[in-house]
Amino acid sequence: MPSAMRIEASKIVCNSDGFAVIGRVHQASLLEATDGGEVVVDCSRLTFLGANMCAPLAAALAGRRARFRNVSPAIEAILAKNRFINTSELRLDTYGTTIAYRHFDPSQRDEFQEYVHAHFRGKGLPKMTVALMRRFRESLHELFENAVAHSETKLGIFACGQYFPNRNELHFCVSDRGVGIPTRVRDFLNTPISATDAIEWAMEGQNTTRLVSDGLPGGLGLKVVREFIAMNGGSIRVASNDGYWWMRGANVLTKRRLTPAFPGTTVDIEINTADTRSYALANEIDPKGIF
Amino acid sequence: MPELVELARLVGGSSCVSSDDGHAVYQRIARSLAAHNEVVVSFAGIEDVTTAFLNAAIGKLYGDFSEDEIRALLRVENAEPDHLTLLKRVVDRAKDFFRDPPVYEAAVRAGIGE
Numbered sequence: 001m002p003s004a005m006r007i008e009a010s011k012i013v014c015n016s017d018g019f020a021v022i023g024r025v026h027q028a029s030l031l032e033a034t035d036g037g038e039v040v041v042d043c044s045r046l047t048f049l050g051a052n053m054c055a056p057l058a059a060a061l062a063g064r065r066a067r068f069r070n071v072s073p074a075i076e077a078i079l080a081k082n083r084f085i086n087t088s089e090l091r092l093d094t095y096g097t098t099i100a101y102r103h104f105d106p107s108q109r110d111e112f113q114e115y116v117h118a119h120f121r122g123k124g125l126p127k128m129t130v131a132l133m134r135r136f137r138e139s140l141h142e143l144f145e146n147a148v149a150h151s152e153t154k155l156g157i158f159a160c161g162q163y164f165p166n167r168n169e170l171h172f173c174v175s176d177r178g179v180g181i182p183t184r185v186r187d188f189l190n191t192p193i194s195a196t197d198a199i200e201w202a203m204e205g206q207n208t209t210r211l212v213s214d215g216l217p218g219g220l221g222l223k224v225v226r227e228f229i230a231m232n233g234g235s236i237r238v239a240s241n242d243g244y245w246w247m248r249g250a251n252v253l254t255k256r257r258l259t260p261a262f263p264g265t266t267v268d269i270e271i272n273t274a275d276t277r278s279y280a281l282a283n284e285i286d287p288k289g290i291f
Numbered sequence: 292m293p294e295l296v297e298l299a300r301l302v303g304g305s306s307c308v309s310s311d312d313g314h315a316v317y318q319r320i321a322r323s324l325a326a327h328n329e330v331v332v333s334f335a336g337i338e339d340v341t342t343a344f345l346n347a348a349i350g351k352l353y354g355d356f357s358e359d360e361i362r363a364l365l366r367v368e369n370a371e372p373d374h375l376t377l378l379k380r381v382v383d384r385a386k387d388f389f390r391d392p393p394v395y396e397a398a399v400r401a402g403i404g405e
Contacts, residue, residue, distance in 0.1 A: 109309040117306075138339050141308035145343035149310065189400055206384065207399055212392035216310075217350040217385040219399075220342040224377070285375040290382055291362045 004069065005032055006042035012057070013050045014171065014268050015246075016256045019239040022053070023260035026060035033064050044070035051162040052173040054084040054101045056239065056266040059175035062103075062155035082160060096126075099161030099172065106148045106157060115159065116140050126163045126170055131279040135228050136170070136271055142221035143174040143267050149218065150209065151178025151265060168274035177264040180241035184209050195243025196255035203238075203245070225269065231279070232271050240265040293329035293366070296320060299336035306339040313347025320348070324356050324364050334370035342381055349378065350385035358386060 005028040009021040025041065032039045039061065043049075049057075068085060079085045084101040099119050104112050120137050128136070140159075147157045153176040161172035185198035188209040193201070201207050203226055208219025229236050230250040238245045242261040246254040296319050299305060302312045316332075323330045332349075334340075352361055367378065388395055 109311050113304075113306055113308065134339060137306075138308065138341055141306075141339065141341045142343060145308070145310055145341060149343070206387070210388075212354075212388060212396060215351060215354050217346050217353070217381070217388040218342075220346070220380060220384060224342055280372065284372050285379045287367050287370065287375060290367065290375065290379050291358070291365055 003032065004040040004042040005029065006044065007046050010045055011048040012046065012053050013048065014053055014173070014237055014270075016239075016244040016254065016258060018050065018053060019056065019244060019258055019262050019266070020260065022056050022060045023258060023262050025057065026263045027260050029061055029064050029066075035063050036065070038065040038067060041066055041068045042070050043068055043072070043075065046075060047072060049075050049078065050171075051078050051082050051098065052160050052171040052268060054079065054082060055158040055160040055173035055175040056262065058084070058101065058103065058158045058160075059155070059177045059264050059266065060262070062158070062177045082162075084160070097163040097165060099163065101158070101160040104144075104157045104159065106151075106153060109144070109148070112144050112157075112159070113141070119161070126165060126273050128170075128273045129276055131277075132232070132271070132273070132275055135232075135279050139225045139228055139269060140172060140174070142225050143269070146221045146267075147174060147176040147178065147265065150181075150184060151176040153178035153264065163273070165273075168272055169270055170273050171268060171270045173266055173268045175264060175266040180262075180265055181238070182241040182243050195241050195257065195261075196245055199238050199240055199243045199245040200252070200255065203236075203247075225267075228279075229269060229271065231277070232275050234269065234271040236270075237268040238265070293331045294319075294323045296330055296332045298332065298334055305337055307334075307337055307344045307348070308339050308341045310343045310347040313344040313349075314351075316344075316348035317351050320365065321352060321355060324352065324360060327364065329364050330366070332365070332367045334367060334374050337370075337374065340374050340377055342377060345378055345381040346385070350381045350388070353382075353385040353389045 012018045012021050029039045082098045082101045155177035158175040163170045181202050182195035182198035185201055203222050210218040233249045235248040239262040242258045244256045244258045320330050
């Protein structure tokens with residue numbers, strides 16, 4: 001029977017401390033079990049777990065069979081509602097605030113589309129203008145495609161979200177267990193830049209690690225997401241390898257070294273759902289002048 | 292008579308978001324351009340569009356065809372202003388990307404890719 005590893009923190013929220021806790025869980029899981037082995041995660045000290053953090057937590061434990069014990073009733077209720085854990089008792093999402101946890105193989109693009117469709121189209125949560133909802137959906141697809149194209153993950157992509165109607169906030173996390181943005185950027189630039197500088201590089205300008213020999217241009221997806229979040233006044237948090245980067249509105253607020261490192265990349269976006277701007281772009285483009 | 296590529300039909304819905312779907316669209320367009328046939332890409336019924344899709348569907352064409360060929364043979368119709376804005380960014384990026392690969396890659400590596 002495997003020994004239990006205890007989460008030595010009372011909270012896992014979406015910030016650098018939260019990702020450091022998850023990094024420690026990952027490190028401990030490597031010591032506890034080999035690939036495919038079982039790890040028991042003792043949550044007796046944990047009093048709060050942000051529902052969207054289920055995605056990076058699952059990424060950190062990917063490749064192991066994780067069993068959680070001593071989970072507080074409040075956390076268990078959240079994890080059961082968003083389907084992160086199975087319980088015998090059916091928990092309904094009475095308030096319509098849960099965006100279920102899901103794991104996807106990189107090839108499951110259609111499944112990810114269905115998942116986004118199920119949560120963010122037509123009836124259901126949350127209340128947003130049509131234009132905002134559309135930009136949000138497009139952002140989720142950009143993040144998923146970015147993970148598929150660049151992460152080289154063999155353990156999949158993990159998604160989860162949470163809506164806070166009283167704060168008009170919608171959070172969504174996309175995590176992968178890939179090589180990480182810093183590793184990829186350092187390889188491309190052949191320069192030992194810091195993890196946070198590498199993340200910033202990936203978020204800016206025309207920067208892309210795609211080679212012309214790949215035959216496919218790229219490098220716009222994260223920038224488009226960043227521009228949308230800046231307009232909306234929301235936030236983007238990126239944890240990748242040993243870097244943590246946080247932007248709110250148009251301002252980068254935090255660039256911090258993560259210790260221990262996050263095993264892959266998580267991008268969390270948060271939007272202000274009460275935003276009513278049209279998101280129409282200022283300059284109309286003449287279709288005849290595009291090419 | 293130009294070939295009509297109806298995106299909604301090709302992707303089976305209103306979302307042009309995955310690079311896989313983009314690749315399927317690219318193959319349709321590239322086949323016609325290679326035969327010097329005109330192509331009209333219809334965005335009718337399309338809502339969500341990503342750069343990942345547009346890069347694969349249209350940006351990639353600039354690696355195989357000249358700007359003059361694409362300009363002469365390719366048109367879009369029924370696209371919303373936002374779709375056109377995104378497409379224009381993708382096209383401009385693709386032109387830079389393929390125009391002079393060593394110069395482009397050196398510029399990105401030097402951090403002057405704006």
